[in-house]
Amino acid sequence: MKMVTLKINGSEITAPEGMLLIDACEQNGIHIPRFCYHEGLYPGGNCRLCLVRIEKNPKPVPACMTRVVENMVVTTETPEIQEMRKAILEYTLIHHPLDCPICDKAGECLLQDQYMKYSGADSRFHEQKIAKGKLYKFSERILYDAERCITCSRCVRFTRDISKSNKLGIIKRGDRSYVALAPGDTFDDPYSYCVTDICPVGALTNRQFRFKERVWNLKKTDSICAGCSRGCNISIYHKNEKIYRIIPRLNKDVNQYWMCDFGRDYTLLHHPQTRLTGSQIAGKSVKYDLFLSSVAETLKKTGSKTGFIISSHATNEELKEAQKLCNKLMITRIYKKSDRVWQPDSKEIEKDSFLITSDKTPNLKGVSHYFPSAKAMSEFKADGLECVIVWGSGAAAEKLTGLKVIQLSTMIDKVSTQANWLIAGRLPAEKSGSFTNLDGKVQSFKQAIQSQDTFDDLKFLSDLIEKI
Numbered sequence: 318m319k320m321v322t323l324k325i326n327g328s329e330i331t332a333p334e335g336m337l338l339i340d341a342c343e344q345n346g347i348h349i350p351r352f353c354y355h356e357g358l359y360p361g362g363n364c365r366l367c368l369v370r371i372e373k374n375p376k377p378v379p380a381c382m383t384r385v386v387e388n389m390v391v392t393t394e395t396p397e398i399q400e401m402r403k404a405i406l407e408y409t410l411i412h413h414p415l416d417c418p419i420c421d422k423a424g425e426c427l428l429q430d431q432y433m434k435y436s437g438a439d440s441r442f443h444e445q446k447i448a449k450g451k452l453y454k455f456s457e458r459i460l461y462d463a464e465r466c467i468t469c470s471r472c473v474r475f476t477r478d479i480s481k482s483n484k485l486g487i488i489k490r491g492d493r494s495y496v497a498l499a500p501g502d503t504f505d506d507p508y509s510y511c512v513t514d515i516c517p518v519g520a521l522t523n524r525q526f527r528f529k530e531r532v533w534n535l536k537k538t539d540s541i542c543a544g545c546s547r548g549c550n551i552s553i554y555h556k557n558e559k560i561y562r563i564i565p566r567l568n569k570d571v572n573q574y575w576m577c578d579f580g581r582d583y584t585l586l587h588h589p590q591t592r593l594t595g596s597q598i599a600g601k602s603v604k605y606d607l608f609l610s611s612v613a614e615t616l617k618k619t620g621s622k623t624g625f626i627i628s629s630h631a632t633n634e635e636l637k638e639a640q641k642l643c644n645k646l647m648i649t650r651i652y653k654k655s656d657r658v659w660q661p662d663s664k665e666i667e668k669d670s671f672l673i674t675s676d677k678t679p680n681l682k683g684v685s686h687y688f689p690s691a692k693a694m695s696e697f698k699a700d701g702l703e704c705v706i707v708w709g710s711g712a713a714a715e716k717l718t719g720l721k722v723i724q725l726s727t728m729i730d731k732v733s734t735q736a737n738w739l740i741a742g743r744l745p746a747e748k749s750g751s752f753t754n755l756d757g758k759v760q761s762f763k764q765a766i767q768s769q770d771t772f773d774d775l776k777f778l779s780d781l782i783e784k785i
């Protein structure tokens with residue numbers, strides 16, 4: 318890659334030839350304000366907040382539309398440029414409503430933040446503001462407020478260049494323009510929530526999160542999505558052990574700035590009907606210590622006549638511990654399965670050429686690494702076995718008839734009704750560890766929330782090894 322040398326505000330810098338000036342500045346600690354520019358999108362160049370001066374150029378130029386060349390001389394901080402920024406901010410605010418106290422974007426709104434940083438001037442506009450539509454239902458997931466929209470076109474470029482659904486466009490002209498779908502259409506794009514992340518203001522809102530919490534009240538924990546084998550990097554926003562929203566976290570090698578809508582569905586975690594809790598022996602709740610001793614005694618007796626059906630939701634650390642347990646008990650009949658499979662009647666996408674993969678679990682790759690000789694669940698036979706440990710959901714319950722069944726799982730499934738020993742494990746948001754994604758990338762994540770009456774899978778396996 319050819320590097321060029323240029324001068325910004327009197328200091329010499331080097332940058333790859335052809336890099337956008339706004340990025341070259343950023344890399345060298347000079348932040349240029351922006352609305353329409355987003356690192357993950359092709360530049361639009363329509364807000365003009367990023368104007369800078371380039372020597373010998375008669376007019377100011379947008380830094381997001383200008384590529385660096387050898388010997389370029391740039392100024393980004395002069396009284397003239399500061400005045401231009403103020404003027405653009407004033408212009409942008411002319412028809413903008415004062416919704417901040419009720420707007421979900423407050424606290425992370427580029428208009429709020431950049432007005433405070435680069436302007437702060439009082440409004441001089443005494444005329445009637447143009448009142449645009451407040452509530453366009455784009456879909457079950459997304460609402461659009463045209464009055465708040467600054468027509469930066471980020472959302473339009475996202476659907477054109479990234480998700481490629483081409484669902485959104487800007488219609489009409491000047492101060493009458495707004496974002497719209499084609500007449501009668503809905504915004505059924507599997508990545509639709511991404512437009513709420515990149516909208517610089519609160520014009521596009523996520524109906525899951527709308528009016529639920531102020532962002533500054535939430536804690537953020539970095540995690541990995543377990544919705545499929547892509548392993549998109551995410552941030553979980555939570556408060557009082559409850560998740561309020563999940564947004565993508567930048568990883569240029571995995572998901573860039575994006576994630577699918579399915580991966581943001583955290584309702585499963587707060588769903589008491591399907592979540593398993595506590596520890597039970599023959600359907601009766603028992604204390605953890607009693608449960609542990611009972612399982613250990615059973616396994617000591619069944620030893621190598623125990624089968625182990627591994628979970629593809631298990632972390633690498635848990636798999637390593639499970640490997641030790643198998644070695645200690647001399648278990649050789651090991652099977653792997655997908656804990657979750659795509660359902661054709663669901664609204665979920667099976668796979669696409671962007672992020673969504675057909676393997677709907679996060680760590681089948683890890684299972685194959687730690688248990689290279691594990692057979693597929695379809696090959697499971699009860700012959701010669703006395704007992705089976707079923708880890709996670711999705712095992713073929715009908716094949717387990719006649720066996721003692723020990724299940725460690727987060728969700729209730731068919732196996733749970735026939736398990737003699739049943740213990741509730743934890744979902745990825747409730748534990749820490751690492752997953753190996755489909756490309757073999759090992760990615761670690763931290764625990765975001767604590768769940769009631771569940772047990773850490775890793776601790777359970779370690780305790781079991783110690784007891785046997």
Ligand code: SF4
Pocket residue numbers: 465466467468469470471472473496515516517518520521
């Ligand atoms: S809805 Fe948001 S992202 Fe889309 S054009 Fe308006 S301000 Fe930009």
Ligand code: SF4
Pocket residue numbers: 542543544545546547548549572576577578579580581672673674
């Ligand atoms: S593509 Fe897969 S890993 Fe990424 S957010 Fe969607 S479900 Fe999660």
Ligand code: FES
Pocket residue numbers: 350351352353354361362363364365366367368379380381382
């Ligand atoms: S950020 Fe450059 S024109 Fe909008």
